[in-house]
Amino acid sequence: MSNHLLNLNLRVWRQSGPNDGGSFKTYRLSGVSTHMSFLEMLDVLNEQLIAQGEEPVAFDHDCREGICGMCSLMINGQAHGPDNATTTCQLHMRRFSDGDTVTIEPWRASAFPVLRDLVVDRSAFDRIIAAGGFVSVNTGNAPDGNAILVPGVRQEVAMDGAACIGCGACVAACKNASAMLFVSAKVSQLAVLPQGHPERNARVLNMVAQMDKEGFGSCTNTSECEAACPAEVSVSHIARLNREYLRASILAGN
Amino acid sequence: MDALLRTLSLPAQILSRVPGLGSLIKVCSTTVGQKILMAISGLSLCGFLVAHLAGNLKLYAGEQSFNDYAHTLHSLGPILAAAEIGLFAMFALHIGLAVSTGALNKVARSKDYFIKETKQGVSILPGGASSWMMVTGLVVLFFLVCHIIDMKLKVGPGVDYTPALNAEKIVDNEYQAVKAVLSTPSRAFIYTVGLVALGIHLSHGIRSALQTLGINHKRWNFILHWLCIALAWTLAAGFISLVIWAIGGR
Numbered sequence: 001m002s003n004h005l006l007n008l009n010l011r012v013w014r015q016s017g018p019n020d021g022g023s024f025k026t027y028r029l030s031g032v033s034t035h036m037s038f039l040e041m042l043d044v045l046n047e048q049l050i051a052q053g054e055e056p057v058a059f060d061h062d063c064r065e066g067i068c069g070m071c072s073l074m075i076n077g078q079a080h081g082p083d084n085a086t087t088t089c090q091l092h093m094r095r096f097s098d099g100d101t102v103t104i105e106p107w108r109a110s111a112f113p114v115l116r117d118l119v120v121d122r123s124a125f126d127r128i129i130a131a132g133g134f135v136s137v138n139t140g141n142a143p144d145g146n147a148i149l150v151p152g153v154r155q156e157v158a159m160d161g162a163a164c165i166g167c168g169a170c171v172a173a174c175k176n177a178s179a180m181l182f183v184s185a186k187v188s189q190l191a192v193l194p195q196g197h198p199e200r201n202a203r204v205l206n207m208v209a210q211m212d213k214e215g216f217g218s219c220t221n222t223s224e225c226e227a228a229c230p231a232e233v234s235v236s237h238i239a240r241l242n243r244e245y246l247r248a249s250i251l252a253g254n
Numbered sequence: 255m256d257a258l259l260r261t262l263s264l265p266a267q268i269l270s271r272v273p274g275l276g277s278l279i280k281v282c283s284t285t286v287g288q289k290i291l292m293a294i295s296g297l298s299l300c301g302f303l304v305a306h307l308a309g310n311l312k313l314y315a316g317e318q319s320f321n322d323y324a325h326t327l328h329s330l331g332p333i334l335a336a337a338e339i340g341l342f343a344m345f346a347l348h349i350g351l352a353v354s355t356g357a358l359n360k361v362a363r364s365k366d367y368f369i370k371e372t373k374q375g376v377s378i379l380p381g382g383a384s385s386w387m388m389v390t391g392l393v394v395l396f397f398l399v400c401h402i403i404d405m406k407l408k409v410g411p412g413v414d415y416t417p418a419l420n421a422e423k424i425v426d427n428e429y430q431a432v433k434a435v436l437s438t439p440s441r442a443f444i445y446t447v448g449l450v451a452l453g454i455h456l457s458h459g460i461r462s463a464l465q466t467l468g469i470n471h472k473r474w475n476f477i478l479h480w481l482c483i484a485l486a487w488t489l490a491a492g493f494i495s496l497v498i499w500a501i502g503g504r
Contacts, residue, residue, distance in 0.1 A: 011368075024368065077370045078373060105369075108367055109362060173372075175359070175385070176359035178285075217355075217358060218288060218355045219289060219466070220387070221384065221461075221465045224373075235470070236470045236472065238465065239465050239468045239470030240470075242289075242466055245290075246467070249281040
């Protein structure tokens with residue numbers, strides 16, 4: 001694959017703080033290698049801004065290999081850019097053409113307030129996890145891994161849910177800013193395993209209650225989340241969440 | 255705009271914040287619970303449509319047959335009244351939840367994107383039928399109001415009910431009344447548009463309701479998806495066929 005150099009117009013959302021109104025600013029960036037990742041391209045932009053004495057663009061990133069869930073960005077109206085099953089850090093500049101205008105926005109959801117530029121506060125997800133996305137275990141020696149048998153198919157379903165990296169692309173892509181795909185993945189991964197069963201009812205009720213409290217929207221089953229998800233979490237998990245919720249509503253003690 | 259949305263979403267917000275309500279209300283008050291109620295009311299209304307279409311297809315069996323069916327239905331008296339009240343309650347619930355969850359959803363994204371695209375495949379309607387639920391729902395509601403004025407109250411403006419009148423000048427020939435309404439050009443238009451909107455609404459609504467009730471299985475999803483769409487358009491086409499039949503027999 002040959003290395004081309006791109007000249008790009010970047011329309012970037014700039015916002016100095018949570019209470020600032022914010023606006024788009026356009027930057028011209030030349031000589032962008034097609035081998036760069038999208039985040040490396042932003043690094044280059046920031047080098048240029050610092051050299052010019054401007055404030056660099058703030059954006060979230062960490063592992064830069066698609067597993068940590070820190071990177072975000074709405075790129076030309078697509079969560080994590082135009083590719084399927086890809087995070088922004090895995091997106092390469094070869095997906096763009098010379099002379100393109102690239103619009104970069106933060107995730108937009110009332111539950112994800114913008115902290116600065118492209119950085120949003122996703123701690124709402126942490127609070128949903130804290131409300132029930134765990135199994136309580138006794139301290140002591142680790143139990144024998146084969147003490148409780150789990151059918152292979154169930155392991156796979158749990159693993160598919162556990163693939164969620166909590167990046168928030170589902171919320172960002174959903175027209176209702178609903179967190180149902182995230183919450184359903186976190187409910188599912190434990191609901192299908194015997195280790196998750198003791199707290200099954202309380203888990204789904206508490207996590208849904210927290211999801212509502214954070215101000216996420218409701219699910220209209222458009223499947224936009226599934227299409228945007230970099231971990232390819234399926235909306236079948238949302239159906240499982242709904243089943244778990246119905247079951248818990250009918251059976252839970254109070 | 256924001257203030258209006260907040261006001262509209264108040265019932266849902268208050269319900270979802272009040273602790274210690276009866277467990278049923280508590281369950282129904284979350285976003286998931288509201289969508290479950292939405293699904294149940296929607297499927298109930300769909301069940302009514304199936305019965306309504308089955309009854310209306312008696313029009314094809316002739317005047318005597320349809321009028322006998324209509325008289326039998328009307329002679330049910332209190333049972334029919336109870337069914338109508340139930341039906342009205344389902345409509346009220348369905349529409350009420352649509353407004354309240356819709357407003358809450360707008361509040362959930364107070365600032366919109368400058369550009370918003372999709373990663374889903376192309377669909378006939380931009381954004382797919384799921385993006386048109388509110389619009390098609392409102393069209394169906396308008397059609398429904400016309401429909402009740404025309405067929406139930408029998409005071410549709412511009413409709414010539416003469417063939418359906420009895421000796422006392424009261425409309426009592428249901429077959430002729432239906433024919434008179436459906437063959438009125440303005441009604442043929444409104445009903446057809448309303449029924450196409452209904453088809454679009456149901457083509458997302460039925461499958462979506464099943465998903466909300468947790469019905470989703472890898473092995474059956476494909477066939478279920480197409481069965482739901484087939485049911486939606488069978489219902490719409492069945493009713494539209496009666497409009498065509500009435501115009502043809504004018």
